[in-house]
Amino acid sequence: EIVLTQSPATLSLSPGERATLSCRASQSVSSYLAWYQQKPGQAPRLLIYDASNRATGIPARFSGSGSGTDFTLTISSLEPEDFAVYYCQQRSNWPPTFGPGTKVDIK
Amino acid sequence: QVQLVESGGGVVQPGGSLRLSCAASGFTFSSYGMHWVRQAPGKGLEWVAFIRYDGSNKYYADSVKGRFTISRDNSKNTLYLQMNSLRAEDTAVYYCAKDLSAGDASYYFDYWGQGTLVTVSS
Numbered sequence: 001e002i003v004l005t006q007s008p009a010t011l012s013l014s015p016g017e018r019a020t021l022s023c024r025a026s027q028s029v030s031s032y033l034a035w036y037q038q039k040p041g042q043a044p045r046l047l048i049y050d051a052s053n054r055a056t057g058i059p060a061r062f063s064g065s066g067s068g069t070d071f072t073l074t075i076s077s078l079e080p081e082d083f084a085v086y087y088c089q090q091r092s093n094w095p096p097t098f099g100p101g102t103k104v105d106i107k
Numbered sequence: 108q109v110q111l112v113e114s115g116g117g118v119v120q121p122g123g124s125l126r127l128s129c130a131a132s133g134f135t136f137s138s139y140g141m142h143w144v145r146q147a148p149g150k151g152l153e154w155v156a157f158i159r160y161d162g163s164n165k166y167y168a169d170s171v172k173g174r175f176t177i178s179r180d181n182s183k184n185t186l187y188l189q190m191n192s193l194r195a196e197d198t199a200v201y202y203c204a205k206d207l208s209a210g211d212a213s214y215y216f217d218y219w220g221q222g223t224l225v226t227v228s229s
Contacts, residue, residue, distance in 0.1 A: 034215050034216075036152075036216075042221075043202055043220060043222055044152065045219070046207070046215060046216060046217045049207060049213070049215045049217075055207075055217060056217070087151065089215075091213065091214035091215060094166070095166075095168055097154070098151055098152040098153070098154070099151070100151050
């Protein structure tokens with residue numbers, strides 16, 4: 001099973017700042033990586049798939065990059081609604097697995 | 108718009124059974140693989156099970172294999188999860204999730220239900 005680690009665990013930023021979240025895989029997942037956003041009491045929402053493709057309706061301030069074992073989710077300028085927990089997920093190897101999450105909170 | 112509505116959660120004793128349902132609308136249900144994903148209280152996400160669009164293939168996480176059964180009724184646009192021999196560690200919010208791709212599954216989850224809480228406790 002592929003293990004995903006995310007850093008940092010918590011990111012404290014102000015609205016308007018740039019957020020950079022990291023996800024590292026225990027072995028190569030090629031580009032088969034997704035990012036999800038989850039707000040308290042809500043279901044996760046797909047943001048990015050195949051490392052860099054934005055899902056339907058996702059604003060352009062969200063971007064993904066990386067391949068192999070190292071991936072990044074960037075939020076170019078944080079909006080108030082972006083403060084949430086972000087999970088990465090791989091589908092390269094069965095079973096699909098998720099990272100532990102990065103919480104982006106307001107500084 | 109795509110809607111997924113889970114039901115059937117509740118409190119059950121260890122060793123008991125529960126059947127979850129997920130009513131789908133807003134897309135051609137019979138064209139998409141479907142998943143169950145769970146989240147223990149205050150914890151991260153764990154993929155549980157997948158069923159192909161036509162029901163011909165089913166896959167399970169090792170943690171639930173032999174105890175849980177995923178199924179679907181395409182005539183009713185409904186997904187199911189039969190959970191037997193429940194354990195305390197199965198306590199979680201259970202989400203049904205639509206696969207991103209029609210036909211062959213992508214194992215990305217583009218729409219999720221609101222979740223239903225299953226609590227296994229004596």
